[in-house]
Amino acid sequence: MIDVKVLREDPASVRDSQVRRGSDPATVDAALAADTARREAVGAFERLRAEQKSFGKRVSAAPKDEKAALVQQAKALSDDVKAAQARAEEAETTLDAALRRIDNLVLPQVPAGGEADFAVLKEVGTPRDFAAEGVVDADGAVPDHLAVAEGLRAIDVRRGAKVSGSRFYFLTGPGARLELALLGLAMDTAVEAGLTPMITPTLVRPEVMAGTGFLGEHAAEVYRLEADDLYLVGTSEVALAGYHSDEILDLADGPLRYAGWSACYRREAGSHGKDTRGIIRVHQFHKVEMFTFCEQADAEAEHERMLALEEGMLGALGLPYRVIDVAAGDLGSSAARKLDCEAWLPSQQRWLELTSTSNCTTFQARRLGVRVRGEDGTRPVATLNGTLATTRWLVALLENNQQGDGSVVLPPALAARLGTDVLAPA
Structure with missing residues (x-):
């Protein structure tokens, strides 16, 4: 598959390569959207996980009479973290599939055209x-x-x-x-x-x-x-x-x-x-x-x-x-x-x-x-x-x-x- 960094930094070159091959350039836009969605999902998961760690320290230091309520909150937060992780993993899978639909980038010296244009x-x-x-x-x-x-x-x-x-x-x-x-x-x-x-x-x-x-x-x-x-x-x-x-x-x-x-x-x-x-x-x-x-x-x-x-x-x-x-x-x-x-x-x-x-x-x-x-x-x-x-x-x-x-x-x-x-x- 292609380098996702190239996709982010120079999507025009990836589109051009797809067009030169006679392949669908729309696959590039789909991959860009999938990459954005993955980064957002991963970011949301990491923020929730950081919040979970911080909240865990708060629970540990809380007075005994406050812990029961905090434990319940921690459980709800844990469920949110698991759901966010699942969304991040699903977004990763979607991005991988989108990248696999893009062909390798054609080198500049390759002739343009089809079978008869060698x-x-x-x-x-x-x-x-x-x-x-x-x-x-x-x-x-x-x-x-x-x-x-x-x-x-x-x-x-x-x-x-x-x-x-x-x-x-x-x-x-x-x-x-x-x-x-x-x-x-x-x-x-x-x-x-x-x-x-x-x-x-x-x-x-x-x-x-x-x-x-x-x-x-x-x-x-x-x-x-x-x-x-x-x-x-x-x-x-x-x-x-x-x-x-x-x-x-x-x-x-x-x-x-x-x-x-x-x-x-x-x-x-x-x-x-x-x-x-x-x-x-x-x-x-x-x-x-x-x-x-x-x-x-x-x-x-x-x-x-x-x-x-x-x-x-x-x-x-x-x-x-x-x-x-x-x-x-x-x-x-x-x-x-x-x-x-x-x-x-x-x-x-x-x-x-x-x-x-x-x-x-x-x-x-x-x-x-x-x-x-x-x-x-x-x-x-x-x-x-x-x-x-x-x-x-x-x-x-x-x-x-x-x-x-x-x-x-x-x-x-x-x-x-x-x-x-x-x-x-x-």
Whole structure:
């Protein structure tokens, strides 16, 4: 959630951020009203409690013949104090709920607009001319990842649907080995960069899911186990964010950096008919996710560091890609800024998001109670996340590295792990 001090001192900036996101600025006025009501309720409670303490001393010092009447007054005053405390606690709850309806404050450099209004920061590599190379099917189109994978016997969507329904799949033979090699490379990259490797839970409590911001506008994407009141994560970011919840961290030696490997689950609500072929948009996949807890002043530099690691992975795989600065209206509620890396998808002649890295400033840490101690007490830390590899990367690998005979040439970073330079049709 946002800092209530910023809300009080500069509500115009909070309204502006909401407007840039396309969110309702009225949430700011509601939070301001709730903050005023809370402060009034707390003030009334503290005045009554002070009066109660003073009256208690009077009762203690009163003559015996006056005490009975004073005790009755003290009892009535005690009832008033309890009622005032209840009103203050209710006002605190109302303010907390109002603050949680406000998205994180967008950083100034974030582009304005919606999904199509991103800024392209760079493009790296040149897409192959598949038509000139003759790597096309009978209709003159570049074979997509599923056609290539089925030739390799690497992906089986038919049996995935038979077992689990639409948007499920089996990775088989070389497909399974390719994913393990890819995620292993990502984890090794993370470890070499000083991140602590983690195998994370994929079921989390509601307060952890809510704390990371995934039960707001993204709630429809999340699977919930009603009988257990647990949620299946769509990214290990959730579990990693909760790892230090309600803790005071020691950041004297620098940021705490983790890399979580987990299965991920997404309902893909509202995406009917979109990317239904193959494994671009599925209900279950694997991912290696970076997560950092750091001082607020270090957050922007840490964001650039995460982006550099993502670009290093894409470079190691030889994929043509671009980096975009996501527009304010396309940010999730927790992100103050998000940078995406998109690889070229030859079969569809478009860019496909492979990674995202988000600076969430103190938004998640305030919700989860993650702090660091300073000279003036404790203060919330900043949190950041970024993807190093996920199952979707197989789409770009298979399509960009396919050959005319249906084989796929592996980049050296993966060939060394699989013990072969080429995956050939079965």
